[in-house]
Amino acid sequence: MADGHGLETKKPRSSLPEQTWDAAIERLYDVALDPTRYEALLDLWEDAMGPLRSDADFASPHLMDDHVITSHFQRASRFLDHVENSDVHDELDQILKPFNRVPAFLVDETMRVKAANAAARAAFGIAEGAPMRQLTEMDAEASVLRNAVTGLLSGKGESTAILRIPAQEERKFLILRLQRCQTAEGTPMVLAAANELFFPADGKEVLRDAFDLTRAEAEVLCGLVECGSLAEIGARRGRSVDTIRSQIKTIMSKTETRSQVDLVRLALSVVDMASPALAASDTSQPPSGGGASLEPRKFQTLTRPDGRRLDYLVLGASQGPAVLYLPLTYGLTRWPASAEAEARKRGWRIIVPIRAGYGFSDPLPRSQNYDQVMLEDVVAILDAEGVKRCPLLTLAAESYYAVQFARHFPDRFTALVCTAGALPLRDREAYERMDKWHRFIMAGAKYTPHLLPFMVKSGFFLARRIGKHGFLNAVYGASEADVATFEIPEVFEALAVGSEVSLSKEHSAHEAFSRILTGGMFGDWRDDLESLRNQIPITFMNGLQDPMVPQETLEEFQRDYDWIEFRVYEDAGQLLFFRYWMDSIEALAPFVGE
Numbered sequence: 001m002a003d004g005h006g007l008e009t010k011k012p013r014s015s016l017p018e019q020t021w022d023a024a025i026e027r028l029y030d031v032a033l034d035p036t037r038y039e040a041l042l043d044l045w046e047d048a049m050g051p052l053r054s055d056a057d058f059a060s061p062h063l064m065d066d067h068v069i070t071s072h073f074q075r076a077s078r079f080l081d082h083v084e085n086s087d088v089h090d091e092l093d094q095i096l097k098p099f100n101r102v103p104a105f106l107v108d109e110t111m112r113v114k115a116a117n118a119a120a121r122a123a124f125g126i127a128e129g130a131p132m133r134q135l136t137e138m139d140a141e142a143s144v145l146r147n148a149v150t151g152l153l154s155g156k157g158e159s160t161a162i163l164r165i166p167a168q169e170e171r172k173f174l175i176l177r178l179q180r181c182q183t184a185e186g187t188p189m190v191l192a193a194a195n196e197l198f199f200p201a202d203g204k205e206v207l208r209d210a211f212d213l214t215r216a217e218a219e220v221l222c223g224l225v226e227c228g229s230l231a232e233i234g235a236r237r238g239r240s241v242d243t244i245r246s247q248i249k250t251i252m253s254k255t256e257t258r259s260q261v262d263l264v265r266l267a268l269s270v271v272d273m274a275s276p277a278l279a280a281s282d283t284s285q286p287p288s289g290g291g292a293s294l295e296p297r298k299f300q301t302l303t304r305p306d307g308r309r310l311d312y313l314v315l316g317a318s319q320g321p322a323v324l325y326l327p328l329t330y331g332l333t334r335w336p337a338s339a340e341a342e343a344r345k346r347g348w349r350i351i352v353p354i355r356a357g358y359g360f361s362d363p364l365p366r367s368q369n370y371d372q373v374m375l376e377d378v379v380a381i382l383d384a385e386g387v388k389r390c391p392l393l394t395l396a397a398e399s400y401y402a403v404q405f406a407r408h409f410p411d412r413f414t415a416l417v418c419t420a421g422a423l424p425l426r427d428r429e430a431y432e433r434m435d436k437w438h439r440f441i442m443a444g445a446k447y448t449p450h451l452l453p454f455m456v457k458s459g460f461f462l463a464r465r466i467g468k469h470g471f472l473n474a475v476y477g478a479s480e481a482d483v484a485t486f487e488i489p490e491v492f493e494a495l496a497v498g499s500e501v502s503l504s505k506e507h508s509a510h511e512a513f514s515r516i517l518t519g520g521m522f523g524d525w526r527d528d529l530e531s532l533r534n535q536i537p538i539t540f541m542n543g544l545q546d547p548m549v550p551q552e553t554l555e556e557f558q559r560d561y562d563w564i565e566f567r568v569y570e571d572a573g574q575l576l577f578f579r580y581w582m583d584s585i586e587a588l589a590p591f592v593g594e
Contacts, residue, residue, distance in 0.1 A: 017048075020044070020047075020048045023044055024041070024044055024045060024048065025072055027040055027041040027044055027045075028041060028072060028073065028076045028454075029076055029079065031076070031080075031458050032076040032077070032079035032080045032458070033079060035080070035458050035459075035461040035462040035464075035465050036462060036465050036466065038458055038459060038462045039474065041458075042436065042437070042440045043436070045440065046436055046439065046440055049443070049447070049448075050432070052447075053428055053431070053432070053443065053447055054428065056428070056447060058427060058428050059524075061446060061447045062447070062448070062449075062450075069451070070450055070451070073450075073451050073453075073454045074454075076454055077453065077454045077457060080454070080457060080458055080461060092106050092114055092115035092183070092189070093115060093505065095115075095181060095189070095191060096115055096116075096117050096191075103116075103117065103119040103120035103122075103123040103124060103193070103194045104116070104117050104119070104120055104191065104192065104193040104194070105117070105120045105124075105126060105191075105192055106181075106189045106190065106191055106192075107132050107149055107189065107190045107192065108153075108187065108188070108189055108190075109153050109188065111131060111132045111133075111146060111149065112129055112130065112131055112132065112467070112469065113126050113127070113128060113129065113130050113131075113132060114128065114129075114189065114467065115128060115505070116128060116505075117505070118505070118506065120194070121500070121504075122296075123194070124194075125294060125296065125497065127468065127493075127496035127497050127499075127500060128464075128467050128468055128496070128505075129467035129468040129469035129470065129471075129492075129496055130468075130469075130492065130493065130496050131489070131492075132145070132146065132149070133146075133489075144163060145163060145176070148161045148163060148178055149178065149190045149192075152178055152179075152180040152190050153180065153188050153189075153190060155180065155188065161177075161178040163175075163176040163178065175194065176192055176193075176194050177192070177193050177194075178190055178191070178192050179191045179193075204218040204219060204222050205218075207221055207222065207267060211251070211254050211255050212254060213251060213254060216237075216247065217247055217250060217251050217254075219237060220233055220237070220244060220247045220248060220251065221251055221263070221267055223236065223237075224248070224260065224263065224264055224267070225264055225267050230244045230245060230248075248260065248263070251263065255267075293336075293337030293338075293489075293490050293493060294334060294337045294340070294490075294493055294494065294497055295337075295340070297313050297314070297315060297334075299311040299312070299313060299354065299359070299360065300312050300313070300314060300384075301360075302380060302381065302384055304377065304380065308356065308361075308362040308364070309360060309361060309362045310353075310354070310356070310361050310362070310377050310380070310381070311354040311359055311360050311361045312351060312352055312353045312354055312381045313333055313334075313350075313351075313352040313354065314349055314350065314351055314352070314385070315334070315335060315340050315343060315349075315350035315352060316340055316343030316344045316346075316347075316348045316349055316350045317343065317344050317346075317347045317348055317349055318349065319347075319349065320347035320348055320349050320593075321347070321348055321349065321390070321592045321593030322348070322349040322350075322351055322382070322385065322387040322390040322592075323343075323348055323349070323350050323351070323390055323391055323392075323393055323588055323592060324351050324353075324378070324382065324387075324390050324391070324392045324393070324405075324413075325350050325351065325352050325392075325393045325394075326353070326392070326393070326394045326395065326398040326401055326402065327352055327395060327398075327498065328394075328395040328396050328397075328398055329397070329398075329502075329513050329516050329517065330499055330502055331354075331358050331359070331498065331499050331500075331501040331502030331503075331509060332395060332494070332495060332498045332499055333352045333354065333498040333499075333501055334494045334497050334498030335350070335494055335498075335578075335581060336488075336490040336491050336493070336494045336578060336581060337490050337493070337494070338490060338581075339494075339581040339582075339585070342581075342582065342585060343585070346585075346589075346592075348592060349385070349387075351381060351382065351385060351387065351390075353374075353377065353378045353381055354501050355374055355377070355512060355516075356370070356373065356374065356377065356512060357509050357511055357512025357515070358501045358502055358509045358512055359500070359501030359502075359507070359509075363511065363512065364512075364515075369519075370512070370515040370516060370519055371401075371404070371516075371519040371520050374401070375401075375404060375405060375408055375409075378405070379409060379412070382412065388412070389411070389412055389413065389414050389594055390412070390413065390414060390592070391413065391414045391415040391416070391417060391588050391591040391592060392405060392406070392413050392415070392416050392417070393417050393418075393419070393577075393584060393588060394416070394417070394418045394419065394421065395419055395420060395574075395577055396419075396420045396421070396422060396548065396574050397421075397422045397442075397521055397548070398418075399416070399418035399421035399422055399423065399540070400422070400520065400521045400525060401521075402416040402418055402421075403416070403525065403528050403529050403532060404520070404525075404528065406532055406535070406536050407528050407531055407532065410535065410536070413536065414536070414537075414591040414592075414594045415536060415537040415538070415539070415588070415590075415591035416536060416537070416538045416539070417539045417541070417584060417587045417588050418538070418539070418540045418541070419541045419576050419577035419580075419584055420541070420542060420543060420546055420548075420549065420572075420573070420574045420575070420576045420577065421540040421541070421542065421549075422548060422549050423529065423540075423557045423560070423561060424523075424524060424525050424526045424529065425446075425522065425553075426526075426556070426560070430553050430556070431443045431446065433550050433552055433553055434547060434548050434550070435478045435479070435547030435548070435550075436478075437474065437475045437547070438475075438547050438548040440455065441455060441456065441459070441517065442517070442522065442548065445517035445518055445521070445522050446522045449517075449518040452514050452517060452518060453510070453511065453514045456510045456513050456514045456517070457508070457510040457511075457514075459510075460502075460503055460508045460509075460510040460513070461508070461510075462474075463503055464503060464505075464508070468495065468496050468499065468503075469486075469492065469496075472486050472492075472495065475547075476547065476573065476574070476575070478547055479545045479546070479547050479573035479574070480545060481543055481545040481571050481572050481573040481575075481579075482545065482547070482573035482574055482575045484579075485572070485573070485575040485576075485578055485579045486575060486578070488578075488579070491575070491578045491579070494578065495575075495578070529561070533563050534563070537565070537591065538564045538565065539564075539565045539566075539567065539587050540557070540564055540565070540566045540567070541566075541567045541569070541576055541577075541580065541583065541584065541587065542554050542557075542566060542567070542568055542569070542572075542576070543568075543569045543570075543571070543572025543573045543574070543576045544568065544569070544570050544572070545570075545571070545572060545573040546572075546573045546574045546576075547573060547574060548574055549574075554566075554568070567583070567587075
């Protein structure tokens with residue numbers, strides 16, 4: 001039996017029922033052509049794989065290890081690449097493309113950023129899915145910007161608008177040009193493109209000469225250009241609002257303009273032509289940065305002996321005692337702004353490795369062992385920072401790496417603090433208890449690792465399609481605690497900005513993600529863990545609403561490893577650190593600077 005894609009689909013032995021097999025192949029290609037259909041494949045696949053997992057040998061559980069299904073997954077992966085690269089998965093990128101030299105972004109009716117170019121992410125610290133209120137530079141104008149966007153989206157008035165936003169530096173301001181547009185499906189959007197202009201010290205003279213203005217008129221026009229209201233201009237000049245209004249009418253007559261908007265636009269053109277051109281900023285390597293609260297952080301770079309580029313971040317203080325932070329396979333490299341400020345207040349350096357294949361760190365050749373090289377890379381970063389000893393903080397299943405570091409480099413680490421930590425999973429039931437999204441990926445890493453790359457890649461491309469907020473809702477929707485956590489503005493900001501190293505408009509770390517999951521993380525590392533008994537303090541901080549480590553699994557961990565200190569939170573899930581970061585800091589404190 002052929003499937004229409006040129007591959008024989010004869011059902012392999014010990015595989016899926018024929019009807020389910022056909023449906024799975026159909027949905028596999030559906031996802032390849034449209035990643036938003038991902039959950040339909042997830043549901044069918046999980047329903048079918050559950051019974052197969054129940055009959056598998058947990059110690060050596062390779063399921064669906066058949067050339068036919070492998071060929072289908074490989075072909076679907078190629079389809080996915082083709083669609084992403086040529087079909088403009090995201091026509092929003094095409095809308096932004098003409099503005100690649102200036103900061104530009106798109107906002108929808110939910111007042112969230114649907115897409116942003118690299119220049120906008122660097123200038124404003126925004127990420128896809130972030131609320132528009134998180135744009136830096138615009139706090140004071142938030143309501144004005146929101147009202148302008150709402151008005152344009154309504155379609156009842158003009159299709160364009162121009163806002164002048166005061167910049168933080170004196171005599172600088174942003175010109176934000178807003179344009180109503182829509183997608184091919186008719187979804188209304190507002191395109192915002194920004195230019196930062198500098199009003200020169202001789203700006204008044206430039207305008208006087210250009211329009212034959214009096215000195216007083218030039219000062220009034222400069223006030224308008226620099227975003228002043230009539231009341232502000234009048235107060236500055238010691239004149240009434242009526243006097244300022246009268247002067248503006250005279251200026252409009254001299255410049256032959258019909259509105260203040262036209263007047264300001266004309267003045268800006270003159271100022272722009274008279275001012276030296278601003279140097280184009282290098283957006284090829286924007287910092288990890290900022291947002292409404294987060295400060296931008298420049299990536300530090302090492303060159304490894306094999307010529308690879310290896311990046312890392314330093315959060316908190318630039319000098320001082322260090323903490324090594326492993327940011328989960330999602331690449332959650334940033335802390336909430338309040339947490340980063342607390343680290344800085346304490347004088348702590350938070351060192352965050354950007355692993356091979358994430359961000360600007362070069363990928364690792366397939367011939368090399370990812371886990372082993374990652375350990376060596378991180379120790380190289382610590383050496384570059386002059387760190388001899390420090391505690392180690394991890395998120396979720398990264399506790400595996402914490403144990404590997406402590407085992408291989410026992411003199412380098414003073415303590416392990418594992419938030420939402422996972423320990424070796426001892427049986428099939430530990431996987432079956434997970435929420436479906438985590439089970440789909442984690443059980444895939446355990447039982448069908450050869451098929452995992454497509455599952456991960458299509459999941460990453462789904463996140464790119466629906467935005468990071470939508471993806472968080474999909475993955476963590478079953479955990480009320482996690483949903484409540486990422487809805488905290490500074491938490492979402494940290495998640496959105498930090499995860500740029502794993503998923504951005506220009507980059508996807510899906511291959512590195514797959515290699516991490518199919519390394520030692522879901523193998524049997526109980527002996528490694530046991531070797532640390534009485535050797536190093538280990539603290540696990542776990543929530544009872546964790547979609548990967550639910551309560552029953554956590555209780556098994558507590559029984560099996562009673563020598564580990566467990567701290568349990570009823571109202572937390574896998575994102576526990578982002579809600580209880582102060583507790584994590586206090587757990588680290590006795591071991592920082594030892």
